[in-house]
Amino acid sequence: MxxxxxxxxxxxxxxxxxxxxxxLIAALCGELSGxxxxxxxxxxxxxxxxxxxxxxxxxxxxxxxxxxxxxxxxHTAIRDDITVNLDACEELERHQGPLDLVLVESGxxxxxxxxxxxxxxVQIFVIDVxxxxxxxxxxxxxxxxxxxxxxxxxxLAPYVGSDVKRMLYDAAxxxxxxxxxxxxxxxxxxxxxxxxWIREQLRAxxxxxxxxxxSASGAPGHHHGHAHTH
Amino acid sequence: xxxxxxxxxxxLADSRFPAGxxxxxxxxxxxxxxxxxIDSVAPFMSARLRLVxxxxxxxxxxxxxxxxxxxxxxxxxxxLDDEHGARCPSPVLRDSARRLGSQLLRSAATAWPCxxxxxxxxxxxxxxxxxxxxxxGAVAGLSDLEVAMVALYDDAATVAxxxxxxLGLDPARTTRWLADLAPRIGAMAVExxxxxxxxxxxxPPAAVAIELAASRHADRSERFFVS
Numbered sequence: 001m002x003x004x005x006x007x008x009x010x011x012x013x014x015x016x017x018x019x020x021x022x023x024l025i026a027a028l029c030g031e032l033s034g035x036x037x038x039x040x041x042x043x044x045x046x047x048x049x050x051x052x053x054x055x056x057x058x059x060x061x062x063x064x065x066x067x068x069x070x071x072x073x074x075h076t077a078i079r080d081d082i083t084v085n086l087d088a089c090e091e092l093e094r095h096q097g098p099l100d101l102v103l104v105e106s107g108x109x110x111x112x113x114x115x116x117x118x119x120x121x122v123q124i125f126v127i128d129v130x131x132x133x134x135x136x137x138x139x140x141x142x143x144x145x146x147x148x149x150x151x152x153x154x155x156l157a158p159y160v161g162s163d164v165k166r167m168l169y170d171a172a173x174x175x176x177x178x179x180x181x182x183x184x185x186x187x188x189x190x191x192x193x194x195x196x197w198i199r200e201q202l203r204a205x206x207x208x209x210x211x212x213x214x215s216a217s218g219a220p221g222h223h224h225g226h227a228h229t230h
Numbered sequence: 231x232x233x234x235x236x237x238x239x240x241x242l243a244d245s246r247f248p249a250g251x252x253x254x255x256x257x258x259x260x261x262x263x264x265x266x267x268i269d270s271v272a273p274f275m276s277a278r279l280r281l282v283x284x285x286x287x288x289x290x291x292x293x294x295x296x297x298x299x300x301x302x303x304x305x306x307x308x309x310l311d312d313e314h315g316a317r318c319p320s321p322v323l324r325d326s327a328r329r330l331g332s333q334l335l336r337s338a339a340t341a342w343p344c345x346x347x348x349x350x351x352x353x354x355x356x357x358x359x360x361x362x363x364x365x366x367g368a369v370a371g372l373s374d375l376e377v378a379m380v381a382l383y384d385d386a387a388t389v390a391x392x393x394x395x396x397l398g399l400d401p402a403r404t405t406r407w408l409a410d411l412a413p414r415i416g417a418m419a420v421e422x423x424x425x426x427x428x429x430x431x432x433x434p435p436a437a438v439a440i441e442l443a444a445s446r447h448a449d450r451s452e453r454f455f456v457s
Contacts, residue, residue, distance in 0.1 A: 071254065081249070084253050086336065087250075
């Protein structure tokens with residue numbers, strides 16, 4: 001990777017509690033750590049379970065994983081007052097860097113939580129089929145504007161009465177041309193499609209000299225996935 | 231004191247100012263886990279004001295006085311950093327002050343772009359929040375009194391805000407605690423702003439119980455707050 005970039009690409013991973021953010025990040029680290037210098041910042045709610053889980057998988061050296069406390073305000077920490085996370089990202093790069101990619105995992109939150117573009121260059125919003133197949137229809141900024149929407153745990157759909165096709169259809173209605181991946185870490189333990197999307201983002205980030213335009217930045221309802229340029 | 235400085239002090243005291251204080255309970259989380267009950271929160275705030283916030287506010291005022299003179303004050307700011315280190319024996323609390331100062335300076339550097347904040351950000355190794363607040367106060371146009379008010383009020387308000395999350399309370403009640411403390415905070419701020427002695431000749435923080443509890447808090451694996 002080119003040396004003149006100011007800092008690593010930062011990708012936010014958000015979504016409700018229990019949707020599988022930590023497992024997805026573990027899978028991505030396993031898939032990408034051979035080719036990229038990776039760091040992870042977790043925003044744990046109360047325990048350091050997310051960070052510990054990730055350390056226990058052994059996919060990353062434990063000092064590449066940093067946990068920050070968010071004082072019961074997981075939402076604030078990724079959107080309204082991101083200073084705690086910005087300091088954590090920069091410290092991680094200063095001590096472990098240079099890095100190519102930092103994944104910032106939000107503390108599980110509700111459907112209205114999105115990352116500030118000053119913290120995450122692009123963001124992935126994760127939901128799962130067990131949370132109810134009406135979630136894409138309910139919308140919210142994460143569903144509508146995240147750069148990538150992941151509908152996780154599709155292997156559970158038959159057991160919880162969720163219609164994945166309908167979820168994909170509703171998501172497309174909300175998102176225009178922005179990408180959606182239906183994912184099961186049981187059948188795709190390396191999260192291949194998401195890893196490929198990340199590789200693509202990183203190529204674009206490097207090609208633009210350390211810039212990336214997020215669809216989550218700017219006025220709601222203005223999709224950037226379709227064919228026009230700014 | 232100017233009207234513009236007063237407005238800037240509101241901005242700095244507003245919990246919406248992005249300086250990361252929402253992630254701190256300033257010792258309340260550990261105190262609650264060790265048995266502090268609802269009726270003891272207001273006395274806890276009051277004790278912090280006297281033992282921690284007032285000496286910290288004195289540092290902020292000294293830093294403001296140094297920073298208003300621009301580059302000439304840089305050496306004094308470095309001394310105040312050391313003074314903070316000397317007055318804060320707990321490594322956990324020193325680290326916490328460094329983080330809070332760094333976060334405050336990060337947002338302030340965008341809010342009030344100027345050489346004074348940039349120089350302090352790059353020169354200071356410890357960026358303790360009390361000194362950082364004085365630097366930012368100078369740049370934002372606050373008077374000594376306003377810097378002292380913000381320093382004192384912010385300490386009490388941070389604890390009150392954490393109490394809501396830790397104890398299950400009517401938010402109007404924690405606001406009442408702050409309202410009750412307002413005259414005391416005002417009087418203390420005047421006292422701090424009028425004290426022209428060098429910080430080294432003023433009383434240091436003296437909250438040994440809070441310092442010891444901070445270490446126990448940092449060792450916990452389960453907690454909501456950084457401090």
